[in-house]
Amino acid sequence: MPASKKKVKYRNPLLVILFTFITFGIYGLVWTVMTKCEMNTAGAKIPTAWLIIVPLVNLWWLWKYSEGVEFVTRKNLSAPIAFILIFLLGTIGNGIVQYEFNNYSK
Numbered sequence: 001m002p003a004s005k006k007k008v009k010y011r012n013p014l015l016v017i018l019f020t021f022i023t024f025g026i027y028g029l030v031w032t033v034m035t036k037c038e039m040n041t042a043g044a045k046i047p048t049a050w051l052i053i054v055p056l057v058n059l060w061w062l063w064k065y066s067e068g069v070e071f072v073t074r075k076n077l078s079a080p081i082a083f084i085l086i087f088l089l090g091t092i093g094n095g096i097v098q099y100e101f102n103n104y105s106k
Contacts, residue, residue: 007038007042007072007101007104007105008035008038008039008042008072008101008104008105009034009038009101009105010101010102010105011031011098011101011102012098013095013096013098013099013102014095016028016031016091016094016095016098017091017092017094017095019031020091020094021091025091028090028091028094029052031094031098032049032052032065032094033049035097035098035101036049036065036068039065039068039069039071039072040068042071042072043071043072044067044068044071044072045064045067045068046061046064046065046067046068047061047064049061059087062083062086062087063079063083065082065086066079066080066082066083066086067079069082069097069100069101070082072101072104073100073101073103073104074104076100076103076104077097077100082097085097
């Protein structure tokens with residue numbers, strides 16, 4: 001399958017939000033790493049997720065992740081919007097991004 005045809009796995013956005021709350025944020029990190037790997041498989045270029053734990057560098061990493069979201073959703077969700085959603089809304093932003101992934105997966 002060509003890289004442009006690979007998709008991010010379908011997940012229920014409400015469950016992404018719920019599981020993140022239930023696990024006190026651990027699922028949110030797991031979801032971020034899983035979707036990063038899926039986006040890289042689809043052709044995005046997001047660096048290692050270990051950079052999430054480095055202060056200030058994690059903001060740059062989040063920007064690269066947001067560029068991956070823009071790439072995978074074929075610009076239906078722009079990098080600046082994805083960055084703002086995840087940075088300001090956190091868990092709810094993750095749910096919105098997953099919703100966009102699901103729209104792309106159809």
